[in-house]
Amino acid sequence: MTKLIRRWIPSLLFATLPGLTVLAGYLSPDPVLGYLRDRLVEGAVIVAAFAFLLGAFNILRVHGGKIGHREQGWPYSLVLLIAMMVAWIPPLLQSLVQRPQVQETLDDVTHALFNYVIGPAGASLAALVVFTLTLSAFRLMRVRRSAGAVLFLLIVALVLLGSAPFIGLEWLANVRDWIINVPGMAGMRGLLLGVALGTVITALRVLFTSHRPHSEF
Amino acid sequence: MDVGAILLLILSALILAVLLILRGRKGPRPKIRPLPAFRDLWEEAGYAAESGGAVHIALGGGGLNGEDAITSLAALQVVEALADTVVSYHAPPVVTVGDPTLAPLAEDALRRAYERNGIPELYDPSSVRFVAPTPVAYAAGAAHVAATEHITANMIGGAFGAEVSLIADAGAQQDQTQLAAAADLRALGALYPATDRLAVGEELYTAGAQMTDERRYAVSLVAQDILRVILVLAILGTAGLAILGGW
Numbered sequence: 001m002t003k004l005i006r007r008w009i010p011s012l013l014f015a016t017l018p019g020l021t022v023l024a025g026y027l028s029p030d031p032v033l034g035y036l037r038d039r040l041v042e043g044a045v046i047v048a049a050f051a052f053l054l055g056a057f058n059i060l061r062v063h064g065g066k067i068g069h070r071e072q073g074w075p076y077s078l079v080l081l082i083a084m085m086v087a088w089i090p091p092l093l094q095s096l097v098q099r100p101q102v103q104e105t106l107d108d109v110t111h112a113l114f115n116y117v118i119g120p121a122g123a124s125l126a127a128l129v130v131f132t133l134t135l136s137a138f139r140l141m142r143v144r145r146s147a148g149a150v151l152f153l154l155i156v157a158l159v160l161l162g163s164a165p166f167i168g169l170e171w172l173a174n175v176r177d178w179i180i181n182v183p184g185m186a187g188m189r190g191l192l193l194g195v196a197l198g199t200v201i202t203a204l205r206v207l208f209t210s211h212r213p214h215s216e217f
Numbered sequence: 218m219d220v221g222a223i224l225l226l227i228l229s230a231l232i233l234a235v236l237l238i239l240r241g242r243k244g245p246r247p248k249i250r251p252l253p254a255f256r257d258l259w260e261e262a263g264y265a266a267e268s269g270g271a272v273h274i275a276l277g278g279g280g281l282n283g284e285d286a287i288t289s290l291a292a293l294q295v296v297e298a299l300a301d302t303v304v305s306y307h308a309p310p311v312v313t314v315g316d317p318t319l320a321p322l323a324e325d326a327l328r329r330a331y332e333r334n335g336i337p338e339l340y341d342p343s344s345v346r347f348v349a350p351t352p353v354a355y356a357a358g359a360a361h362v363a364a365t366e367h368i369t370a371n372m373i374g375g376a377f378g379a380e381v382s383l384i385a386d387a388g389a390q391q392d393q394t395q396l397a398a399a400a401d402l403r404a405l406g407a408l409y410p411a412t413d414r415l416a417v418g419e420e421l422y423t424a425g426a427q428m429t430d431e432r433r434y435a436v437s438l439v440a441q442d443i444l445r446v447i448l449v450l451a452i453l454g455t456a457g458l459a460i461l462g463g464w
Contacts, residue, residue, distance in 0.1 A: 027223060048282040054348040055317025062343045073365065125353045129379055132386040133407055134457045139389060140410035152409060188402060191418040193448060195400045198422030199287045200229045203281050205292065208435045210237055211291055211320050211425070 011209040019207045059084065087113060155179060228447070229325045232439040237433065247435045250442070254396060254416040255427035261394050262299050262370055266308030270369030272299065273311045274385050276358045277399075278352040282315030289319050290424045292375035295398070296323050298428035299372065300330030307336075311318050315355030315361055320347050330390035356380035359460025360387035373408070374421060385411035400422060400430035415434065 018040050024030075025037025060167065063077035066103070070076075090106045092111070097103070140149050162176025205211040236247075266270055276292050279285025296312055303310045304327075312323045324345045331340035348358035356377070362388040363371050371388035373381060373396070381397070381404045388395045389411055397408040398416035408415055416424070419441070425434035 035231075044282050048280065051280075051316075051318040051321070052350075055350075056343070057322060058317065058320055058343075058347040065343055068301055108302070121351055122351060125357045125383075126380070128357075129353070129382050129407075132382040133379070133410075136382060136389070136407070136410035144413060149410075153341065168387050171404055191402065191405075194445070195422075196418030196449070197229075197441050197444050198419035200226065201233060201437050201444070202287045202291050202422050203431070205231050205437050208237065210437070211290075213290055213297075213326070 004138070007212075008209070011212055016209055019203075021208075035062055056084070226443075228431055229440070231445055232443055233234070233437060233462070236436045237407050237438050240269075241362055242432070245437045246430070246432055249423075249426050249435050249438050250265065252416060252420055252423065253428055254398065254414045254420060255372060255424070258299075258396060258414075259302050260365070260429060261396075262302050262372075264305060265370035265394055266303045266306035268369050269308070270367050271308055271311050272303045272370045272372065273313070273359075273366070273388075273393075274299065274364075274372045275381075276312060276314045276319055277377045277381075278315030278355050279376030280318040280349075282318055282324070288376045288421065291424060292374065293319070293322055294425035294434075295396075295428065296326045298424065299325055301333060304330045304334050304339075304343040307313060307339070307451075309339075309344050309363055311368065313347060313348050313359040314345065315350065315352065315359075317347045317350075320345050327363070330386075353380045353383075356383040358364045360384045363387040363393070364391060368393055370394040370396075372396045374424065377404040379400060379403040379407045382407040382411065388412075420425075425449070 004127075021033070021049075022037045022040050025033040028034075041069070042158045060081065063081050065071075066074050066077040067081070094103060094106045094110075097106075137153060140153065157177050158172070159179055162172040162174075163180075166172065260276075262272055266310065274296055276289060276296070277285070279289035279292075283287065301308065301353060302410060303321040310327065312327065314320050324342060327344055328340050330335070331337050333373075346362070348362075349355045357380075360383040362368070363384055368391065371384070371391075372433045373384055375398075377399050378401055380397075385395065385397065385408055395412040396416070397412050398421040399405055399408060400418050400421050405417055407417070422441070423434075423438050427436040
C-alpha cells in the first residue's frame, strides 16, 4: 500500500495529470482547458526560474570547492565567481534604487557587460568551432579511412565550394543545391520523422508513468 | 492542431499502452535491434573506470521546460544506465549540464546509484555541474572538464548544435573512449568525424532500451518500430495514390 502511494500518487499528480491537461489545452479549443494550460505553463516557468538559483548555488559549490582545495586551475574558478558576482550587482541595484539617473547608469553598465564582455567572448568561442570542425575532418582521414569517410568529406568540400562565388564554376552552386535539396533533404526528413516518433514515445512513457526520472519507485 | 498529428498521437498512445499491458511485466523480454553505438558500452565504461579515471557525461544545453525537454530526458537515461557501473568501480562520474532544470534529476540518478551500491557516503553532489546557460559557453566549459579532469571516457548525449565539436575534439585529443548521441542535424554533422560510436537521431531515444535490462524501455522501442512501419506504409501509400491520381 505504501509503495503504491509512493509510486503512483506523486507520478499521477505531478506528471500525468498536468501533462494531460496541457496536452488537452493545446488540442481542444475549450477556454477552460486553455486557461488551465496557461497557468500550468506559467508554473513551469516559475519552477525553471528557481532552478536557475539552484544552478548558481551549484556553480558556487563546485568552484568554491576548487578554490578551497587549491585544485588545478583554481584561479580560473576565482575569476568565474568574481565575474558572476559582478554581473549580478547592476540588475540587483536596479531593482533596489528607483532614481531615473541611477537606473540609466546601471542600464548602461549592464549593456556594456553584454556588448563588450559576454558578446565578444561568446563570438570567439563560436569561432573556435570552425577550427575544431576542420581538425575533426583531418582526424577522420587519419583514423577512419573508409569509403563513407571519403564520401562525407567530398560532400562537405562540394557544399563549401558551391557556396563560394567562384567565376566560371557556377555549376558547383548547382551541384551544391542538388545535394542539399535531394539527398540532403530526403535524409533530413527521414531523420526528423524518426526523432518525432522517438519524442512522442518518450513523452507518452512519462505520461503513462512508465518512465519516472524523478522517482526510485 | 492538425488532425493527422492528433491521430498519430492517439495511435502511438494505443500501441504503447497495449504493448505495456501485454508485454510490460510477463513473458520473455521483447527482442530489440542492437545498435553499434551502444554495443559493449558497459564494458567500455567499466574499463575506463578501472583505469582510475572518471567518466564524463555531457547532457547538452537542453532543460526540462523547453522544446528539448524530451531529448534531455532521453539523454538522462545514459546517466541512469551507466551510473551503477561506474559507481561500482568507485570511479565518480562527472555530469555536465547546460540548463539547471536538468541538474536535480542527474544528481538524483547518481545519488540513487550510490545508495543501490551501498556507499551513499561517497556521493559527491558536485559530480553534477551546471556549466553555463548558453550553448557555446556550455560546450567550452564541458570541453575543459573533458580535457583537464583525468577523464577516460567521454559520453555526449542530449540537445547540442555544431558547438558539440568542442567537447568531442577535447575527448579525441585525450584519446578517450567516446560515445555520442544527438538528434540535431548540425550536431550530427559535427560528431560524425569525431567518433564511430554515434547514435543518430531517434537512436538517442533508444538509450534506455539499449543500455538497461528494463522491459518498459524495450517495449517502448518495439512500439516505436511498429509506428515507424505504419508511417512508412502511410507515406508510400499516399505517394502511390498521388501518382495514380495524377495519371
